[in-house]
Amino acid sequence: MSDQYPQYPQYPNDPNASTPYPGAQPAPAGAGPVYAGWWIRVGASVIDGLIAVAVAIVPVVVGLVMAFSDLEIDPVTDEATGTVDPLGILVLVIGGLVFFGFDIWNRGVRIGTRGQSLGKQLVGVRTLRADTGAVLGGGMGFLRWLVAFGFGFIPFGQLVDVLWPLFDPRKQTLHDKVMSSVSVRS
Template identity: 40%
Template sequence: MGNPPYDPYGQQQPGYGQQQPGYGQQPPANPYGGPQTPPPQPQAYQASPPPAYPAQPAFPAAAQPQYGVPQQQPYGFAGGAYGAYAGWGSRFAATLVDGLIAGIPAGVLAGIGAAMSASTLEYDPVTGTTTTSGGSGAGILLSLLGYAVAFAVMLFFLYQQGTTGQTPGKKLTNIRVISEQTGQPIGFGMTFVRYLAHILDGLPCYLGYLWPLFDAKKQTFADKVMNTVAVRSV
């Protein structure tokens, strides 16, 4: 056999016919005399945890207004603890609407009844006597029915105001009558007493009905007696 190839570093190179390391076999030692370094092994991918953010402060829920509980009003608010006071104009409009609702049907019935029950005076020039003719008992009953309808509607409106604070006219003008102390409707019985107390408003030339024009709380005399206020409805 021939001589192996010349290696300038003194190492013998594998020649022709020598077995080379195959797949899966350990490679020969480092020909340069150093320690053999194993090939780097792949590492499994590990996801880095998400960065931690500081906890956000919890915002308190907005307080909801409670019915019947005084609420703090902004500076310059022209009203009481339960809302802005209703003006004289809106109160007059509410009374006018309620009066029309109750008065028109009753007035029609009373007018027809009065026409039916009217009597006519006839003078006889021969005898010089005066006789009465016409008139109907049904007309009188019809007139009484008209007054009864007006009274029943008035009681129904007082019941509505006592339980909800509003009549149809007050609901249309967006106002309600409540107790100044509790903010609640005052009930049917006290509402009826308040209705009778309006006599005080009419005695001194109806001055009590005009008093809300000058009063800081826009109260009538009946309101002051019953400790009630009319406020804007929310």
Template identity: 40%
Template sequence: MSFGDPNNPYGQQPPQGQPGHPQQAPQGVPPQYGYPQQPPQGAVPQYGYPQQAPPPYGAYPPPGMPAPGMPGSGMPPLAHWGLRVGAYLLDLLIILGPMYALIGLGAAVASDESTEAIAGILSLIGMLYTLGMAVFQLYKEGTTGQSIGKRIVGISLHRETDGSTIGFGMAFVRKLAHFLDGAACYIGYLWPLWDEKKQTFADKVCSTVVIKVNQNG
């Protein structure tokens, strides 16, 4: 019995298509189940292929790239002067409004010694509120980029170099640097009206920018 004998089972080739024997896809036939598939060149990846997630909204370029709102950056635009003034007035109202309301209420009820004591307590509460709210506003502006007023109008404070938040300490320094804005007839507060980066003098000293995070603003 030879290997060429049809009666010799050892000489027979295993038929194609039987389980346990790998098959090759015919040339020119699209791969079916069981064969690795690759997306066609230039095709949009579909389910099952790794996809690269888009950058988050508001992401900033690395150092050396255009600053937020500058041509070619693709970042949110810089906040214009009107939005900044609106945020400032809102913050001022939130910080000082309740204190003056309490002082006025105390003055209205003060008629004798007992009511004068109540008026003094109301004034003290108002001043403590103002101090606490001012610190809270600085903390929020430094850690999130937004005070309450900035959040309402849709703007945010960031570092000019990398778009990160500036932190509580630098927010306090920037607040002190606003002295420069008012030193020369308050011209520094008006500087964003014509400045390319819409910065006040304090922004330039601290290397900060204010951007729009609400595109409808």
């Protein structure tokens, strides 16, 4: 190997021992964190949403079937006739609670305690305190989730929140700014 390329660590019995590629440069000392870009964060969020839906889909579908299985539509008046099963409504509500409970745990508490939701873990992103680089903590993670959820009640708030990283130098959402957190590549 030529000395002009940086050397990479060799691991025992690694058949694909890393070799430098032309033009490779080591990261400059003190370069700081690499902030996670908008698209990778969107991908992580989509994955998290799909996982939450997958967790809650069974009780929601069962609840819908139970609640509305006796309903019929009168072909003449287009009115619904029959009864709604209260047990089905209860199962439907439980499905909604499962969805929100999982989402709070995954995007709130898990980000606070581990720095990553399941989606962020899959795409290689961590959310950390902006000042120290430490994890937020479970309570602060939940509060971060709550602030992000709260932007949904402000007209265009959620849209502005999720688009903010496109123009921010540290690629922070508004709820990241409120909570003094950043998302970095891990």
